[in-house]
Amino acid sequence: MTEQNSIVLDCPLCRTRVRAEIAALLEYFGGEEDPGVCVTLARCPGCSFPLVGAQDDCGYQKRHGSMTQVWSDPKRVWPRPNVNLSGSIPCP
Numbered sequence: 247m248t249e250q251n252s253i254v255l256d257c258p259l260c261r262t263r264v265r266a267e268i269a270a271l272l273e274y275f276g277g278e279e280d281p282g283v284c285v286t287l288a289r290c291p292g293c294s295f296p297l298v299g300a301q302d303d304c305g306y307q308k309r310h311g312s313m314t315q316v317w318s319d320p321k322r323v324w325p326r327p328n329v330n331l332s333g334s335i336p337c338p
């Protein structure tokens with residue numbers, strides 16, 4: 247099993263995509279009704295700014311003969327991306 251120690255996120259200060267060093271990683275594997283999520287606290291290697299990424303639950307896939315939790319590509323959740331609200335955010 248490969249240990250993940252870096253994550254690719256956009257740094258708002260460097261204004262580029264960086265491979266940030268993971269400081270803390272929390273996995274929530276979900277329940278019967280709710281999907282899991284993987285939240286990562288990382289540090290930009292260029293400016294040392296903290297970045298928080300989230301990865302969605304992509305379910306379990308068989309790898310090397312055992313079922314492994316698979317996470318989506320990370321997206322930055324903090325600082326909030328300065329983008330207009332997309333259709334992916336449901337209206338209240």
Ligand SMILES: [Zn+2]
Binds near residue numbers: 293
């Ligand atoms: Zn940076």
